[in-house]
Amino acid sequence: MIANAHAVQVQMCDALERIADGLPDEVDRRLCAQVASCLQFDLPLHHHDEEAALFPLLRERALPEDGLAQILDRLASEHASDNDFASEIAEALELLGQGGRPDNPDMLGYMLRGFFERYRRHVHWENTLVMPIARMRLTPEDLEQLSARMDENRRQTG
Helix, strand or coil: CHHHHHHHHHHHHHHHHHHHHHCCCCCCHHHHHHHHHHHHHHHHHHHHHHHHHHHHHHHHHCCHHHCHHHHHHHHHHHHHHHHHHHHHHHHHHHHHHCCCCCCCHHHHHHHHHHHHHHHHHHHHHHHHHHHHHHHHHCCHHHHHHHHHHHHHHHHHHC
């Protein structure tokens, strides 16, 4: 589920890039609304899944030589700032999705690019550093627990 979410997040970054490239006049309003929803709901939920379920399991199972503690701390810190930035961007995208025009298209394009470039790096680091250790260290029981926790997170937010 985490790997699938990462793939969706890369697609979200691609969509943000398309939106930025189309500003100010060639904007797909429906795409803006879809990405805004993803930024407001899916992204924070995914971060919660990682911080409340995946990261604690990894901290429990990782070996000292995995060097994972500092990486997880850094990623969790990035989640907080990414959620804040995503919320600001979602507001602007909702306006575009409703047919509005940005007050400053250059500034919005700059914000979109800053976010999707940073977030692509974030997902790359998770896929490169965290996921291989998760595959190596987590037990089948851990994966069941992770899946149950993620399902519960969806029930609570649904």
